Amino acid sequence: MSPTTTQTTATTRITVGELAVRFLEQCGVRAAFGVISIHNMPILDAFHVRQKIRFVSARGEAGACNMADSYARVSGTLGVCVTSTGTGCGNAAGAMVEAITAGTPMLHLTGQIESPFLDRDLGYIHEHPAQLAMLKAVGKDAFRIRNPETALATLREAVRLAQTPPCGPVSIEIPIDVQKMMLDLPADISPVAMAPVQPNLAAVDLLAERLAQAKRPLLWLGGGARGATEAVARFVKLGFAVVTSVQGRGIVAEDHPQTLGSYNLQKPAEQFYETVDAMLAVGTRLRSNETLNYKLKLPTRRFRIDANTLVENRGYETELFVHGDATLTLNALADRLEGRMSIDPQLTADVQAARQAAAALVDSTLGAYVKLKNTIGEVAGQNIWWVRDITLSNSMWGNRAPVLNHPRAGVHALGGGIGQGLAMGVGVAVANAEHQLGRKTLSLCGDGGFMLNVGELACAAQEKADVLFIVMNDSRYGVIKNIQDDIYGSRHAYVELHTPNFAQFCASLQVPHFKVSDPSNTADTLREALAIKGPAVLEIDMDAWGPFAVKFAGPPKKKD
Template sequence: MTGAEALLGQIMANGVDTIFGLPGGQLDYFFDAMHKQQDKLRFFCSRHEQGAAYMAFGYARSTGRVGTYTVVPGPGVLNSTAALCSAYATNAPVLCLTGQIPSKGIGKGIGYLHELPDQLATMRTLTKWADRAMTPEAAPGLVNEAFRQMLGGRQRPVSLEMPMDIMANGAEVALLAAAQIPAPPALDTDAVDRAAEIIAAGGRPIIIAGGGALSAGSDVERLARLIQAPVVSFRSGRGVVSDRSPYAQVFPAGNDLWKDSDVVIAIGSRMEQQYLYWGIGPAMKIVRIDIDEREFDRIAAPDVALHADAGDAVPALIAALERRGVSPRSREEELVELKHRVRRQIADQVQPQFDYLDAIRRALPDDGLFVDEITQCGYASWYTFPVYAPRQLINCGYQGTLGYGYATALGVQAAHPDKAVVNIVGDGGFMFTANEMATAAQYQLPLVTVLFNNNKFQNVQRQQKEWFGGRLIASDLTNPDFVKFAESFGIRAERVSSPAALEAAVKAALERRAPTLIEVPTPDMASPWPFIIRPPVFPEGCK
């Protein structure tokens, strides 16, 4: 088989059946290999490399499975790196497959098409692992190593490249069985017992659930009920415990609870908000569960560190607490009242975002997926939009990659062809990947996109007004007629001007099962930040 066939065959041996990408000279043999496997493989061709990578990111974020994309080297792979940064920030298993210049020219600076000074070194700074296959025979082993690195321990993106001439070369190649993913670290039972002692001795515990708890949702809620602890999440941890549970609390509610909490159980969370901005109380005890032991001392050492997968550590912790017979009084009434109070505060102060997000939530089925964007409604959704299961609210984490949302949502829809997916965008961010409406139309991906348009980068303009005396620069935007723009791709589009009209439009679009754009012209929106950037609870305890 050719090098390209060996590369693709081993990727498919590891369960990949969907690839996003863009063709080009150094990938000709790889695309021919995909053509031969098209009865077993779905391929989505994007209109820009960033779109392909964001689609793979959305696929990975919404499924927990590997999202794969392929692009040409040099400018092609560099165009995709914002999505790789987002995948790194959110621990998403994304596989970047890229070509290379002819093998004889690597490192010589001859000036081959798409040549970089050292592409492999560049990719190693952006991913968990990167390597290069220099023979067809090497491809299966390197592919399996890529999967071991990507899926073992803390999941993160990886990159594998192959020169164009190696992709063309034929050789006798034996494909391998799927990679054996390293087992998570063994539980330290003594550490579990120490953690249980601290929790049992506390009176008002609080759980901080991050993206590392996504696979342990039912156990996290069991722990919460057992110790009567609220479960607070910000972005990636939303849905670990359903917002219908009294124990699930949004970020600003967690800030309110923080002042009276004496034991903190952080599960798969960096806890940077609490360490850096809320402050650690003088009597607080911290228990952390994380699969990445480097996280424990990154800001400050916890009282007990459990280096483990949350799916192993949380049940063990529950068992240790049950052996101690813990039985605290119920806090459900208190927590339900807090949920309602905070939601009323948000509804009063964060408008019109609250009403529009509420309309979308009513229109979206319980099992639907919601993809945010770096926009005023997107920020508000982190603590406003109810989420009922893990991986239902897709975001880009701390990277804040403006413009990521639309292409990412197409990847989410490709991963879930039978589910409802709604994406919100702002007029600024949408223009980053609006060209991917061509992809939505070509593959008839039934994504419903809600575009909030106030003809500006409002966050930037708000800061220019508040911080710089109203000296505005580059924050007002000139936009197309978005309805006509979408229609030019063959996508149904309309314009609505109220939450009620938006709810009806989203419901109708979801029933049609066709790509749709709904524009919502808006005035300036209220700042969402007072519910995110909170005054320190313990100023002296900020790290």
């Protein structure tokens, strides 16, 4: 019998902390991430005693939250993060912003000080008087459990809300005395059944009538369509061309002849859009950095499907909007279009030509680094999880290469914050292991971002996370320096970084380290690094490799 459980003749008595853990088990959660503290020990003790959910001890709350985020993105299940109260909880705020930007379903459990002292601004140790307001600001919503009687209802509602489109992180703060309180184990602790958003079939009929006349139709797929691979395949079979946002990569395998992949804003892609007579955007916000600040010339006739009603006419106006789940709506639409389309036989060849031209344009900016881009694709293959931090290499090529063949294979810092790729790599590797997904995790990081949360490399070592960190080391914030060259007269301020000897640092953690100073050694070194089972670091010496052929100075914008 567990220390947190007392058996009686009629009922099982458990703590609120154990109730939370049992509920997460019912939600299908296999791993949770966090940092232990005096304000969450009843919850973590239940994880430890029950041994049904793997708990990963991050080195900081920001890293824990990023791990839970990336775990959810790859596994397709609920992410769970557990933090302390006050400053510990506040440490997770930036990672919460990333999760809500990415639309990640996540539950954040945090502590609070003892109930009698709450909301009184007494200067009680670990108190954050406005913690709940802060959590509401950085997430989708936030709740407080005030007593055992309302604990299950609050847990259910938080998870329901987190998993309701548009998905996002939801927080629950539980005062430490409430976590310890006892209650009878409820007979049913299952989560609320979630039903996908049913489309209005009359609207689907109308959309079908308009699309049926298209000769050169295009699907633009975003992250909201990642669960709709089979439905999307029906449109590919009909002859539709495809392009994706960075978040939608791999919904259609990126080596398919009918897809542009995520080469979505290069000039050849824009020229191709001019030949398209109908574009259907599904599960995407058509974000600023993928549309040249909404000035990218998209096809004139635009239609949209989304589970979030607020998306209608945001960024770009659309001729018709259908509110609904991507899979249900696309399948209903395909039912109405199959046998009716007459696609231009030249469309696929034009897609391939635009894709090749766009890829060549990107390659022309990379200089020696085209070798790294191509070698990763050739040596690592497609059976990978491709995690990226915000770094020059990701912005210039990692968001579009290597080729991905799985709708959840691409994980990146969508909100634009640096330093999240290391922890995200750990979360992805844990998801891969716990859900037996059978892929290798690669995480592309800059040296500046890597150092921001470098303590999580110790977490990776402790957890034996099977991830290869590719660290692009130029000993500076490269993109900021380029911006200073571009608009600040090359006044270089605060961008040069003192970085460690990564070989010695990795050795201190017993993490294998590899370094490539000569591009010709890339393939052999990469093969050796990929063979490691567990965490490893592959350092690219950018000072030795030299500069990119073109300077990247922030997200591309269309010139007026």
